[in-house]
Amino acid sequence: MNQDNEMTNNRATKQNEDIDLIEVFMQLWRGKWIIALFMVLTIILSIAYLFVAKEKWTSEAIVTYPDSGQIANYNNAMSVLYNQNPANAPTVVDVQQRFFSRFNSAISALSQQLGNQIRPEKLTITPAVKDQPIPLIISYTAGTAGEAQKTLTTYIQQINKRVVTELDNDLQISINSKVEDLKADLATQEKVAQEKKNRRLQMLNQALIIAQQANIKDTRVQQAETLSEDTLFVLGSNALSATIKNEATRPLPFDVSYYQTRQSLLAISALKSKPDSTYSLRYVMKPDLPIYRDSPKKSLILLFGALMGIILGSVVVLGRNMLKTR
Template sequence: MPFSGVHVSQPQPPTQHSTEQATVHPHYYYPQQQEDEIDLRELFAALWQGKWIIIACTLVCTVLAIVYALIAKEQWSSTAKIAQPQVSDYSEYQNQVMQFQPIFDVYQDDGTVLVSNALQGLTQANSLYRLFIDEFNSSSNKKAFLETSPVFQKDKDLLDDSSNEDSVRKLYYDWYKLLSIKPEDAKQLNSTYVMTASAETSQDSFDMLKSYIQFIDEKVHRKVINNLVATISSKENELHQQSIMLTKQAQQRLIVEKERSEYALTIAQAAGVTKPLQNFGDKELFAINLGSDALKAKVEALSKVKNLSVIEPRLEQLNSKLEQIEKLKINDGIRFSAYSYLEQPEKMVFRDKPKRAVITFFGLLLGGGIGIVFVMCRFVFTRKK
């Protein structure tokens, strides 16, 4: 019996899927391309569309690079190669030094000679070579040379404010680096060295290198001669002091010996001893055993002594050395070299900088890179919009 207001749903049979519906297999599924992924074909197409931008950037950067390479300050270098001096390079100087060798040697009473090595350091090839290298590297020498160099003065006149000490100091520092001497092999400090001078033109660098080498040669020459003069002068003062000391000692010995002889003469005359005594001791304070006649002659002889070398034989050797120093003169006009040339100063065929071909090539690469990056960025932003 049906109830009013109540709807009773009838059970429905289960819905059957049509056997004709197609079954979707996994290998027929293709994932859709994400929106933020870039197709290479689109990218190359965008680059092709922006080719004129890339070409324009490349041309602009290349032209700017060429202009810079043409107007940039040029630098040319001249070089020379040196090694330790041979004996023939400083033989004159060595001969002059060795003539003073006897003054430094010690002559002993038994005839042997003790050879002094005080002068050896002045004539060693290595010492002369190191002196030249040190003088070449000296900043004070470089500054003194640059102050007389017309090439440097021309550059100094171009300073905006020549009264600015910092600017002038920086200019000097930059030029110091243009005058250099470096070992060809960093591990062999006494081997071959390469001297380099750089300037705006090949001729200027060549002239500067030759002038600076000559400038340093003169410095080394003066210093070597001054060292020799100082060494000889020091030895001369030493000999003078020894001579003064030995002279005073000889004078005192002469006075003492004369007084002893006078006392002995007085005693001998009082004792009536006129002739030498054979069996009288000779170790007495007053040698009366000589007899008054001999003592009188001795006193007269001591009174006439003028050459104190008779009393102190070493004075003769000292005086001989001092006389030799007076006779030997140091010739400061001798010529010698503290190095030996392996390669004379030469002009460079190619400049150091600017490397115009390299600058132009990098300008081309930079321009192309800037153009490509710009086109790619524009493509990415346009695609996102």
């Protein structure tokens, strides 16, 4: 009996719930014009919002390491600078990484600076491939599509020019420092050569005195190159006097390293920077002109407005009927 009573109660409860749902639906149906009015009003408000809302458009560019041709002048200059120590010269890959890492740091600093302004600007840098340092996606958000593309292009060009200028200045400093070092090296070698020449004159003069005192006028040996400094007097006073007389016009005795240093100095002094033909990045994709705006989304806002109108209208209809019932 108890089970039969429970089943009967459950059926009655279910019927009451069905009746309540049907009643709610009928109330909503009777108030459909009110719901429709609210929906129209909220759609109108959504359209008004679309007219006054600030639009956002995002332009994107993809950049990576510069090509070898874009850094050829800088790379050639580094090769000349390290001509005496080629093993220490940076490779093309090293130069590419140097330029692009400097660009990446500068554009990241600019992004933070723009974000901290009174009127913040949105410039973002993200990897194009996850967990890969290159290439990079650089994006800029503005009020119009054209403004976003133009501003992004301007910022990238400005950073590129700044990086190239900074590295070119570093290159000039290195060139000037290397020129000064080579000049100092040459001056040292010339001083040593002059000292060697003066010492040779002293030895010849001493040998001449000995030859005169020994009354040796003519050479008494056939192979003079085998003579030591102490036996030069055997050349005779006549030969020694002629040698001393012409020694003043004799060039300084330089070794091979002097001429190698001289060659390096001439090559480095002739270096000329070409920053206009040097780049710190290469475009995989230039700043594009966005086709779709980021916000506001027209379809979503209108759909949300219509949904809110239906909800508000339904609340009003059900609330009014509830008040009447009470």
